[in-house]
Amino acid sequence: GIQVEQSPPDLILQEGANSTLRCNFSDSVNNLQWFHQNPWGQLINLFYIPSGTKQNGRLSATTVATERYSLLYISSSQTTDSGVYFCAVPPSDYKLSFGAGTTVTVRA
Amino acid sequence: DTGVSQNPRHKITKRGQNVTFRCDPISEHNRLYWYRQTLGQGPEFLTYFQNEAQLEKSRLLSDRFSAERPKGSFSTLEIQRTEQGDSAMYLCASSLTGYSAPLHFGNGTRLTVT
Numbered sequence: 001g002i003q004v005e006q007s008p009p010d011l012i013l014q015e016g017a018n019s020t021l022r023c024n025f026s027d028s029v030n031n032l033q034w035f036h037q038n039p040w041g042q043l044i045n046l047f048y049i050p051s052g053t054k055q056n057g058r059l060s061a062t063t064v065a066t067e068r069y070s071l072l073y074i075s076s077s078q079t080t081d082s083g084v085y086f087c088a089v090p091p092s093d094y095k096l097s098f099g100a101g102t103t104v105t106v107r108a
Numbered sequence: 109d110t111g112v113s114q115n116p117r118h119k120i121t122k123r124g125q126n127v128t129f130r131c132d133p134i135s136e137h138n139r140l141y142w143y144r145q146t147l148g149q150g151p152e153f154l155t156y157f158q159n160e161a162q163l164e165k166s167r168l169l170s171d172r173f174s175a176e177r178p179k180g181s182f183s184t185l186e187i188q189r190t191e192q193g194d195s196a197m198y199l200c201a202s203s204l205t206g207y208s209a210p211l212h213f214g215n216g217t218r219l220t221v222t
Contacts, residue, residue: 088150
């Protein structure tokens with residue numbers, strides 16, 4: 001099956017810092033989604049981004065489908081950004097394969 | 109849109125007991141999914157429904173697991189004769205049909221088998 005690798009596994013940031021999270025995937029895909037899992041376990045869909053660049057407030061994402069990677073940028077980080085960030089790709093129309101996630105801790 | 113609702117939020121049970129979880133999807137979503145997440149890992153696909161039809165079950169879903177979605181509305185996931193290895197977060201999600209349809213997850217049910 002399709003492999004999804006995320007890096008780094010852990011990231012500690014001082015409030016206000018910027019950071020980049022990376023997601024590599026082993027096969028071509030029609031879809032890529034980024035999720036944020038907050039400390040209470042809720043998974044929130046951040047981006048649907050099969051290619052190109054999208055921005056949502058302080059977050060932005062870029063997917064280069066031909067090179068099989070995606071990047072998630074966090075700018076001016078806040079403590080509420082803490083949690084685990086997952087990327088996920090669909091090996092089929094109805095399921096997602098998730099990476100192991102990047103755990104982000106933002107310190108005040 | 110009230111979001112995806114899961115009950116209970118937490119369940120502690122003794123090994124060998126049966127447990128049942130419920131998921132209420134977003135009302136207009138025809139797809140419903142169950143995922144399992146263990147500590148330090150991303151969610152893993154278990155099964156999904158298109159309306160009331162269960163169209164695929166992962167190999168992770170042993171014979172002790174059964175899921176239903178009567179009338180294409182809410183869904184239940186039952187685990188019989190629970191084992192300690194079943195301890196995990198069970199996540200439900202719903203979506204419209206299609207590759208581009210984003211998944212909306214519930215808060216999950218955390219199962220602890222003692």
